[in-house]
Amino acid sequence: MTGKFYGIGVGPGNPELITIKAFRILQETDVICVPKSYADRDSLALLVVKGFLKEDIKTLELSFPMSKDRKVLEESWAAAGESVAALVREGKMVSFVTIGDPLFYSTYGYLLAHLKNNHPELPVETVPGITAMAACSSLLQQPLVEGDETLAVVPAAYGIETLRDILEKFDNVVMMKVNRRLPEVVKLLKDMGLGNNAVLYNRCGYPDGFYVTDLDELDGVTVDYMSLLIVRKRG
Numbered sequence: 537m538t539g540k541f542y543g544i545g546v547g548p549g550n551p552e553l554i555t556i557k558a559f560r561i562l563q564e565t566d567v568i569c570v571p572k573s574y575a576d577r578d579s580l581a582l583l584v585v586k587g588f589l590k591e592d593i594k595t596l597e598l599s600f601p602m603s604k605d606r607k608v609l610e611e612s613w614a615a616a617g618e619s620v621a622a623l624v625r626e627g628k629m630v631s632f633v634t635i636g637d638p639l640f641y642s643t644y645g646y647l648l649a650h651l652k653n654n655h656p657e658l659p660v661e662t663v664p665g666i667t668a669m670a671a672c673s674s675l676l677q678q679p680l681v682e683g684d685e686t687l688a689v690v691p692a693a694y695g696i697e698t699l700r701d702i703l704e705k706f707d708n709v710v711m712m713k714v715n716r717r718l719p720e721v722v723k724l725l726k727d728m729g730l731g732n733n734a735v736l737y738n739r740c741g742y743p744d745g746f747y748v749t750d751l752d753e754l755d756g757v758t759v760d761y762m763s764l765l766i767v768r769k770r771g
């Protein structure tokens with residue numbers, strides 16, 4: 537009997553924000569994928585779900601090197617895909633958990649592509665999750681977009697000139713992965729007169745999570761990788 541591979545979104549970090557479907561599948565899962573080398577990032581998804589897993593669950597370590605070399609990355613996705621495919625052929629339920637939604641800035645997308653292209657006969661299911669930006673706007677009780685407003689979502693590692701252009705064109709902008717570029721981003725926002733239109737949310741949904749609306753308060757503050765910035769030009 538063939539098993540099945542699941543890509544499961546576990547939401548932004550609070551286990552209460554997991555769907556009932558994800559919860560059920562995780563309880564039945566035989567093998568949980570553990571991505572290595574993004575250890576302190578991807579293991580966050582595992583921390584969220586570890587209370588739901590079978591006691592005798594097996595782990596499958598998948599190696600995703602921190603490389604910008606497309607060939608190195610493709611090889612790692614292919615190797616991971618082959619390991620998953622072998623277990624699914626043995627009849628195992630294999631789950632790959634990701635923070636937020638699995639098809640929104642996640643390694644899962646590459647793994648999924650490998651399986652679709654090379655093992656189209658294997659059953660695969662993707663279970664959506666609550667994105668970090670949806671969780672942040674809910675906790676802030678502030679709409680992301682209303683009426684005719686436009687929204688851009690960008691990884692803030694983009695060049696600062698690209699960000700300026702995007703901020704000029706869109707009503708609202710969500711900047712993911714903003715932590716390392718924060719000083720430059722704050723300066724840009726102030727230069728553009730948007731210093732009072734931004735919220736930085738750090739570790740939304742975690743007990744130590746906080747948000748800042750006065751960007752001057754961020755001077756000298758280290759923010760986590762799990763942080764994003766929302767700009768609402770009309771807000």
Ligand SMILES: C[S@@+](CC[C@H](N)C(=O)[O-])C[C@H]1O[C@@H](n2cnc3c(N)ncnc32)[C@H](O)[C@@H]1O
Binds near residue numbers: 666668761
């Ligand atoms: C690799 S992306 C994952 C996005 C995720 N798949 C989603 O659906 O939101 C990682 C980025 O998501 C954002 N993020 C994830 N969890 C977060 C949280 N709890 N609070 C704030 N931002 C978060 C941060 O911008 C982080 O750099």
